[in-house]
Amino acid sequence: MFLIRYGEIGLKRKNRREFENILAQNIRAALKKEGFDAELRIVRGRILVYADKDSLSVFSKIPGIVSYSPAEELEYADIKEYLKHELAKLAPTPRNFRVSAQRIDKSFPKKSPEINEEIGSFVVKNFGWKVNLKEPELNIGIEIIKSKAYVFFEKYAGIGGLPVGSAGPLLLLISPGMDSPVAGFMMLRRGAKITALYFSQGKIGEEKVKKYIEKLSEYTPKDIELHIIPHAGIFSEYREKLKAVKREEWTCIVCKYIMLKTASELAKERKLLGIVTGDSLGQVASQTLQNMYIESSGSKLPIYRPLIGMDKLDIERISKKIGTYKIYQSIKEEKCPFKPEHVLATANHEKFEEVAKLLSL
DSSP: OEEEEESGGGGOGGGHHHHHHHHHHHHHHHHHHTTOOEEEEEETTEEEEEEOGGGGGGGGGOTTEEEEEEOEEEEGGGHHHHHHHHHTTOSSOOSEEEEEEEESSTTSSSOHHHHHHHHHHHHHHHHOOEEOSSSOSEEEEEEEETTEEEEESOOEEOOOSBOTTSSEEEEEEOOSSSHHHHHHHHHHHBTEEEEEEEEESOHHHHHHHHHHHHHHGGGSSSOOEEEEEEHHHHHHHHHHHHHHTTOGGGHHHHHHHHHHHHHHHHHHHTTOOOEEOOOOTTSSGGGSHHHHHHHHTTOSSOEEOTTTTOOHHHHHHHHHHHTOHHHHHHSOOOOOTTOOSSOOSSOOHHHHHHHHHHHTO
C-alpha cells in the first residue's frame, strides 16, 4: 500500500474534505488509466492507497500530492518483528540510521520521541548500527494513523499544488514553442482543468502540439481535449487588409488580438472561465506591456499568464522537469508565414483603434 501526503489541501478548513475527495478521485483515475485497480481511504492529513507496488511511478505526476511512500500497515506491536525481518534483507548494509516517527493520530498513547527511542534502541540492539540524526544512510519512517502504524523506508517527492479540477476549467492557447506547455502545466498544478486550442500553421506544428498534449495529459486524470483551427483561416483576410492600408507593422499585434478573440469565443461556448497563454514579459515584441494591453482587449474573458515574470532559463528548467523540452527540441518549429519585416514593440492604443476601424475589428 501507499501513504499519500498533501500540503495546501490541509489548509482549506471547511473545504478540505471537498479537495481531498477530488484528489482521491484523481488518484483512482490516474491509476486506472495506467491499468491499476485501487482501494482508497481518506484520513486526516493522508490518503491511503491500496494498489499494486508496480504503480509507484504514477503518483509522481498527480498534482496535489506533496510526497508518497510505499508502506506496510501494521499493528504497533508488530513493528519490531517486521523490522527484524525487513532490515535483514538490506544490501548493502547501512552503517547508520534514524527513526522518524509522527503521530497523525494524537490520541495514540506514545508520543513521537518515545517511539523514536523505543524503535531506535531495538535496531541498535539487533543490528549494531549507529544512530545518525543529520545524514542517515537509512531513514525508518513510522506514521501513526487511527491506531495503526505505517512503516516505510522511502519518501518520494510529488509535484505538490492542488488537484486538477479543484479550480475550474480554462482554455490553454498552445503553440509549438517551449513556453505554452509550461504555462499549461503551471495551471494544472494550481487545480485548473485544461482544454487546449492550437492555431495550426502546418502538419509539423500539429505533430509537435499533439505530443505536448500527450505529455501534459500524464498530469491529468483524463486526457486533455485539443481543438485545432487553421491559422490562415482566421487571419489571412486581415493580413491582406494590413498590406492594402500599409500598416504591416501591426501584423503581430492584430494576429494576437484575433487569436485571443477567437479563443474567447470558443471558451465562452465551452463554458470555460478564462484563457491561459505562455506570455513572458518582454520576451518577444508581442509580449511587451503595451502590446499585451492592446492584444488582451480581444478577449471578453480573463487571461492568465503564469509565466509572466519568468525568464527563459526558468521556463526551460520546468520544461525539462515535466518532459516537454525533449519534444520542443526534437521537432523543428515552423516559421510564421505572416511575420512582417518590421514589428511594433511598443504600440499606441489610440493608433490601434485607428487600425481596428480600418480592419473592421
